[in-house]
Amino acid sequence: MSADAVFSLQNSSTTIDYSGKVPVEHLDYDYIEKCKDVKYLEKILKVLRSGEEGIYPHLIQFCEHHLKKLNPSSRALRKENSVPTAASLSKEEWRQIADELKTWQEETKKADTSLKRQSMFDDLVNKTMPPIRGSNCSVPLGQNSNSKEKRNSSRPVLPRDYQEWDKFDVEKECERIDGNMIKQSPANINTGHPKIKTQVDASLLTQEEKFLLANREKDKGNEAFKSKDYEEAVAYYSRSLSIIPTVAAYNNRAQAEINLKHWHNAMRDCQSVLQLEPGNMKALLRRATVHKHMGNFQQAAEDLRMVLMEEPHNAAATQLLSETEKKLKECHSEQQSRGKKILIQEVEVEDCNSNHKTKAEQIVCPVEPSQPVGGEDSSASPAERGDMGNAQKKPHDRGDGGPHSESNNSHHGIRRSKGDKYKASQESKEKIANGTNKRGSTASLQADQSSGNKGTVLGGSAGETVNLDAPCGALPPPLARLKNEGNLLFKNGQFADALEKYSQAIQGYTDSGIDSPEDLCILYSNRAACYLKDGNSQDCIQDCTRALELQPFSLKPLLRRAMAYESLERYRKAYVDYKTVLQIDTSVQAAHDSVNRITRLLIEQDGPEWREKLPEIPLVPLSAQQHHIKEPPSAEVLQARAEKAARDAERKAEVLFTALKQEGNDFVKKGHYQDALGKYTECLKLKPEECAIYTNRALCYLKLDRFTEAKQDCDAALKLEPTNKKAFYRRALANKGLKDYLACSSDLQEVLQQDPNVQEAEKELEEVTVLLRQSLAEASPAEPRKTVPITEVEGDEETIAIPDSESSCRGEDITINLKPTNAHEFGHALNAACCGGNTMACADLLASTAPDMLPQYLSTQLDGHTISFIMQALDSHLLEKDPNLVYQHLKYLHTTDRFSVVLMMLTKDERRHMTQLFEHLSAVESTEYTKNDVQNLANKYI
Template sequence: MTTADEYKAEGNKYFAAKEFEKAIDAFTKAIEASPEPNHVLYSNRSASYASLKNFTQAYEDAEQTVKISPSWAKGYNRLATAQYGLGNYEDAENSYKKCLELDPNNAMAKEGLQTVENAIIRRNQKEDLGLGAMLNDPNLYTKLRNNPKTREFMNDPEFVAKIERIKSNPQSAGNTQQLLSDPRILTVFATMMGLDMDLTGDMFSKDEEPKEESSKEEQPKEAPAKEEPKEEPKEETKDEEGDVEMEEAEDNKAEADKAKAEGNTLYKQRKFDEAIASYDKAWELHKDITYLNNRAAAEYEKGDYDAAIATCNKAVDEGRDLRADYKLIAKSFARLGNTYLKKDDLQEAVKYFDKSLTEHRTPDVLNKLRATQREIKVREANAYVDPEKAEEARLEGKEYFTKQDWPNAVKAYTEMIKRAPEDARGYSNRAAALIKLLSFPDAVQDCNQAIEKDPKFVRAYIRKASAQLLMKEYSKVMETLTEARKIDLEQGGKSIHEIDDMLNKATFQRFQNIEGETPEQTMERVSKDPEIVQILQDPVMQGILGQARDNPAALQEHMKNPEVAKKVNTLIAAGVIRTR
């Protein structure tokens, strides 16, 4: 029978050969064969899962590791690795600190903690490029003196004074200029970010970004090229307990960037297959998800949307494992959103635009998210339209209205509007029910909607005037009814008597005595009404009123003019003209 130790040895062999799935299988068998829970076996399987970027399973095994052996420092390294891969930076930071409490000299925990702290700083950095948080580290000078690349800088008092000036105001434009002009300060900045770079020599440069003017989708763009830590290749090792260590691969970034530049040129020439091949070559040479994002853009322009989706998902997964800049991961999510938008899968597009904004908020992606959400609502509303069901809702609303069940009438007419949003009757009918519920402003709004749908719908004008009258907005009532009268006359005058009755009612209500007011006080108030003053000062009206005093029959002739009739009726209602 194969023992747990034999399975573990087999798993270690597979891990060393980077056959992680076989390693997982072997460690699983070792766990099952072990007479009692073994923290090393769970740790090894966690490392295997992490190598496959399955951080959820890696996290579960790491939790088992520290549960079985809470005092084993390396278990917290495994836990931190999984937490970082899942994007839980603060939890990862706490796990690395726990490891260092148990083993203060643990090199992996020290490096991991620095990486996590830098990631948190980059995530939270603002306009000062993160200088404020980094340079205010209480251990700043100690770290710089202990680092061989910055040790000599600290012997220069003038250089230390520069650091102090930048610390005092990291957002100053002058300090930013100083940062760019002194390579030593750039080297300090890189050191605090955990990058092993010597910038006192050649400065790094930005690569030209591929752009295609005819493209509707965002072209692949890259952040300024970023030097990667140049570490010697590490041989895979095992500690005394048989726990495996992960191996770092040597990068060839210069060759990768050259392949990427070739891809960019091909992309602009719309030679997408060749561009994809170049981006693949760059990715094989150096693991930077910028190359995957560029490849996805080429696949998008080629029209191979499924391939673009697969590439973007790979970029996200790899980016989590590589601790990529959150802006690059945001770009992957945004491109996923654009691709699903192209496939007309709006729900998925919204999902990935939202994820992009969670990583990094940009106006362009935010606008796309909002536009897509609006389009979803429009489509849902259009899909709900059904004239037959709208008519059923109208009849149901009419029945409720007849029974004086105003709330249910409003509900039924609302359903009618949803089923037939272009039918003006739904809005007008709901306005009638809202008036009964004393919801006058909402009724006016519904009437306006009805009039917008059908400008010749006289009933909507009348109901609007009714609501305005109940709100005592007399001037607005007159305007609404005047328009209604004009339209009704064009259509045969079927509602002219109802409109004129409302006009008279509104006019008399406007100028009726206020409780406790004497006739003289009423007349004085009316005489100061702006509309009355304007009518009396109108030269045309002065002439008409002069003729009426001499020949009352002449007034009847002038009343055939709607504008004159409106003004005369206003004066009669105000008591300025007496008919008896």
């Protein structure tokens, strides 16, 4: 049967059986060529490739070619590539593969080694590993709660036999199962995280391991931060910092503290970053945020301006700066509307041997009414930012100290006895006047300090001491010392340590059974100040209430309790306490501000009937009310105020100067030179000795074609900085605009002498040289040379008759003075010889002139034509007679003013005459000079 017949038989059937075996007749060229069924062809190709019916390479290739025509994407056409070996690859390819395998092997070994080392500090992490979130139960690492069940479940369960099934009691088994059933409690949800240790002992780890562990802890903090669990983030960042302090960890922890509104901690972290890396943009931006929330708007604006100087397009800094400046304007306008505010702080004069005490006024700076309360030094409320003094007269209030008697961050009221036992240093007096201390903010009431025979040096005040053993009322010496130590710690900003000292003193007071409510009131009040500083408003309220139970209508506990109420947003009770304070002392301005502020809040909150919802305001008896008499400040206070005002003015001027200069620079970049001119002029009013402003304004004048003013500014800049390159260059451009090409050329040469790489100066010098030659050519056109008769004239001086520049046209003769006595006479004689072209007369004139006087005589009329004429006269006549004199003239001639400038304007012929003169001079032998001397001198001319 032929292939056509087979193919026709196949096509005659309706279906093709692909599962059956391919007939041998189908393994033929003709059949494959006529077959159009792709699937069947793939099966044929599979049979041919298997070699079951023999190996036919050409038939396989033919079948593949035909199948490719029908279906190029057929899976049967895909061929598996053989595994490459060294023989199938080139040497370079095989070497590259071998090197990569070797590198991978080494990296794997290093990774295994690091993982083994990692087990050392995994134990450190596992010790403080918190439980899984969302569950109150935790499973220790390395343990599996289901291990026992798995062991039990791994045992095979034996089937029961038929006899056991007959004895099986279903009821009892159900009861047993019901009795042993364990009710699963619902899942517990954590309401708080367990405490995570913030310190990691990494002393046994290497530096590399410490770095790796610190990064792991920081990454955990980042994950907690992303999930908005800021307290946990702070804990992990603290763990990272305990291993290796890094800028990134400090910055991240500062941001987490900001989100938690822990302003003091955030400020400390920002300061740590700036100590490690001054100028860190993130730290400055976050410190500005903290300053803004703490009410220090001026410091916040300064930090933000520093950020914008480095990153002008920082959107966050720009927005924050606009908000801060708005707050500053509001504060200034509010202060101006209220007028001048002077708060009075008392300084109590204590006599340790009597029960009588007097009061003096104490100066306190104005406070900002809009600042928040609690938590941090600078975020204290208005009353906390200024010490109001203990406004109540208490005849037995001896030993009042600590925060109960002076302001920590603003003023240091020093208690003095009649014998001047407790002294304050000059720095303390300045702090009283300035209203600031080393912490840079005003705050609440400070620890009262005493000094005596046993003194302790105070932090930051040289020579200022405090007697820790000073007597305090009826307190025994140990308790008095605890109180004084707490006062000292409070003043230095160590509020937690001060709180501990006050607590020990209170406990000791209770144990000793002393009956002195005044002293106990002071201790509770001082401890309340510490609580308020740490943001613990609830405990502050409790201590203030105890103090007021001991001493009703005591001013400081009332103030502190009012601030604590305000920080907790319990505005009604805060309002009552502030109003009570004002009944005791109406001069407490911070209380007035707080009352006004709280009144607005209560009106918004309770509406017009807000007064009806207030608690009852107690009436203060007349005996508890105070009346302050203002006394004029002392000379020292006035001097300190003047110094502070001068410093403030200087700082404001510096800020304004920087802003104006930046605005001027921005106008220059935009091409608004007239606007920039005004800004630079205002800058010079603030700092007239700033050289850069003169050069910048000179640039604006040049752009506006006001060359005279530009030259004046450049002259002023050169007076301040004689080597200022910009001033020389811009004065050259101004001189060019004024067509003073000689001065322009001199300035450009000065620029190139300082920096030969200034291409702009080189181009300007070439252009100015051409302009200078043109101007000289136009100013003195060449005249035809005439024969000049020379006649000797008898007399004291030898002269030569020659026509001058004017009389030559008329044919009149003039005489040449061969023995000039000044520059005018020399110039007149030289011009006469030069105009007539008489080189012999010029040679005679030079022969009769001292060489050292030549620079002085030529300084006013030196030009290229004059130098060339002198060279010709020396070469033609004087060299044969006296070569030593020629050498001396050349030695002094190049020292003439503007010689280097004029030298550049010589033509080729004039330079050729100069070269010939030095060649002839070098050929003459002399005892006064050598050929080397002539060559060195020629280098200055040629």
